[in-house]
Amino acid sequence: MKYVQPRPSSIVAALYTARDLEVDVAVLHGPSGCSFKHARLLEEDGMRVLTTSLADNEFVFGGQARLEEVIQYAEEKFSPDRMAIIGTCVSMIIGEDLQAAVDNSGISTETIAVDIHAGFTENIDGVIAALKPAAEIGWISTDELSRQQELLKAANQVERLRGAAIKEYIEPSRGDLKHLVASRLKELIEDGKKGVAILNAKKETAYMFSDALLALFESSPDADITYSANLELRGLPKVRRDSERIAADLAEKNLPFIKQGALDEYGALGEKLGAWMQSQNPDFALISGVPHAIPPEYTDGIECFSITNGPRQVAPLKSLGHEHVVVEIDLHPKTLGVRNIVESEFGAVLRSLT
Template structure:
């Protein structure tokens, strides 16, 4: 019997399954989520998610709760949430503390008997892959009749591929990845502008994860606007994972908002490569199109999750990649991406918005193009 190869120990901090569950509930248009655990658990993301319109409250478990349990606290908070916020959909998310002491979320729901759907997510942060938190949340949404079996299976398939993308070339690809701020934006924009001035053929690809597309799209828009200013638009092909017909409610809504704004600003998208939750497989779709039509192109600008694009059909191109992950710089360089730029504050700036947000790299490119 073959011995299963042990996965490497990843020493740098990685995303939490609890947080992943919270974002999934947000994508399902949940009004209020109760975190059943200590007051400080997932504080940063809980606060940021409130910027996106989803209220997050906590049962504030303390030392007494760790010993005697937090059932009564959960019942009390659930009742207060219903009375205070009158939500149409509620989420309850476990934490390391409540799961270790064996709290049963469903018992509190049974006792209170809310007249609205409740998505119970029994999750902790001890899973190797944070996508586990998404799957648990989706399983509960399926059980509550909020998503279909077909959508659940589709999401599971995407999450499996997302995990593999990170293990191949992402945050789970090495035992330890040093944070890196990437290349100097001014120098990278300068080189990109030089190629466009020369009339070189370029691919302009948005392959972003969910709401991060609100800023990544600005970079692709800046490339298209610069090409228009230089009179070389015919040399640029635009691709984007902005399919408005797939995904959980918020992702479809955001895709439409971004796509409509790009259209208003006269940016033509030549190829739709997937939806905002399809970034793990949209890269494969882009690669197939490149192989069929654009292998002779000179450069490519890839924003969002550049490491999801296979290198096979781009290995002879000069690659410009923009990420928001400091630990993604080294893997991208090792893949063969010559220029790697980090938009360090991107995620907090794209929560709670419904319009494209200006990026540092996009602003830099536009400023340089003024003198072109």
């Protein structure tokens, strides 16, 4: 059976990928309301998002001339270094040629055409649709394109095996009460138990997910806890910059951690992080970001404290045996456009117990 719950959009995935490629202006070729929320949020992150605002008459007669007009406007208005023209369901249905519009517009700005719509089963199709022309124009190497494709497959597999895509419908949940979870965590620390704290976060979400580790360290600096973070410098331009900033913030706070993996490798790190966690032989584990990337055979017998931003991720994590699951609601909007670690609700609660 196909999903009956909402799933991420491939159009939105293409927009976020354009952002990660340091595109200055993205033009959505479709109705003004298409991907409205995410387009507005991405403007908070520094990328201008324009729309051709196609209306019903253009649904019938086409909007190629309108697209060329908006492309020319974008160059004249913003003088961008890079642009991306991104398709929608409407432009696909009426058969618009995005690359032809770029060529005919006469612009000099480096621009990619991303033929995409929201009818794909998986949102990773939007990422790949943006990366392929980026590789063709030389924004990324062919090796990086191959790397990204493998990482996307791994992330997709994790969601299908242990994530929110595990079945057609999952009841959303706000998770466990944060003050109760924080109290139990402090109780274990006060009893002298050994722990690990793992950041395995996706891209910019790490600006808040890393705060859980920071709050744990600040509230219990002498505890027997080993810290790990996926902050190695690999990936698309913005992803690397985010890694540098977050690592610098943690270092400034004197948090000792080892780097394991990069911010775009969250879906492929499960086996590595699981084996490392077992080698530490901890009594408990705090896992922030994408906890379900770690296969259950590695968490068996360890009291797990998992932090996610997905209400539909709570039930799958509980089914994996994670005793404590907390949800950081609205995490994603709060991590767009930021340049330093953002305090999380769980982090604030944990600090309040000291």
